Amino acid sequence: MIPESIxxxxxxxxxxxxxxxxxxxxxxxxxxxxANLILEEFNGDMRKLLEMGEEKVRECLSKIPGIGHKTIDVLLANWGYPVLPVDTHIRRISKRMGLASSGGYVGIRESLHKYFRPSRRLEAHLLLIKLGRTICKSQNPRCDLCPLRRFCKYAQDRYIAVG
Ligand code: SF4
Structure with missing residues (x-):
């Protein structure tokens, strides 16, 4: 049993x-x-924790130091909950595109949930990370190559500014 070994x-x-x-x-x-929590409170079965429902999972995992919103969201999303985890790439893209204001983690996630329907949020998470790693990099975003250019505030402002 993996939790026991860990x-x-x-x-x-x-x-x-x-x-x-x-x-x-x-x-x-x-x-x-x-691993200790899974062993002691869920008889070593991670599924019992994950099947408790989104809010209960959040409540339980947020008690562990070092486990933050993003880690919990990644776990939830990969277990089928309709959650869009926000990493550094997604945070940057969301702000550039004008999809989220300068709120904290939860504010950005909730703003993104309004744009992506529940069944597509995990896919959106993965695609936005890929975009951030390849095109919408922190320095010099390649807006000329970006498939989201038409919907992006940063690109529109920039192109309007350069005429
Ligand atoms: S258009 Fe530019 S700023 Fe907007 S998401 Fe694409 S690369 Fe990023």
Whole structure:
């Protein structure tokens, strides 16, 4: 059973296993705490936690230090909940496009939920990350190549500004 193995492992063993992902020290603690919670409160079965409903899952996981809104949303989205997790690329694109104002994480997510219907939110999350990595980069966004150019405030302002 995976939660049992993780709960038994030392922090340094977990750190070593997740090293390629980076930030292993903080992540290892959170992963170990999560494994303990799954073991103690859900008899080692992660599905029992995830099937409690979105709000209960949020409430339960947000008690673990190191697990934030984005991590919880990624878990929920991948379990089939209609959630659009917001990473650094999506935050940047949302602001440039004028889809979300300068609100915090939850404000941006809720704004995006108005634009993407529930069944497409995970797909939107993945596609927006891809766009952010390839075209709408932090420095020098390639608006000339962007399929969203027609809907984007940043591009419109820029093109209007240059005539
Ligand atoms: S048009 Fe430009 S600023 Fe807007 S999303 Fe595309 S690359 Fe980003």
């Amino acid at each position: 709960a038994r492992a030392s922090l340094s063993e977990i750190e070593e296993a997740i090293k390629p992902a980076g930030l292993q020290r903080a992540k290892a603690r959170a992963i170990k705490e999560l």
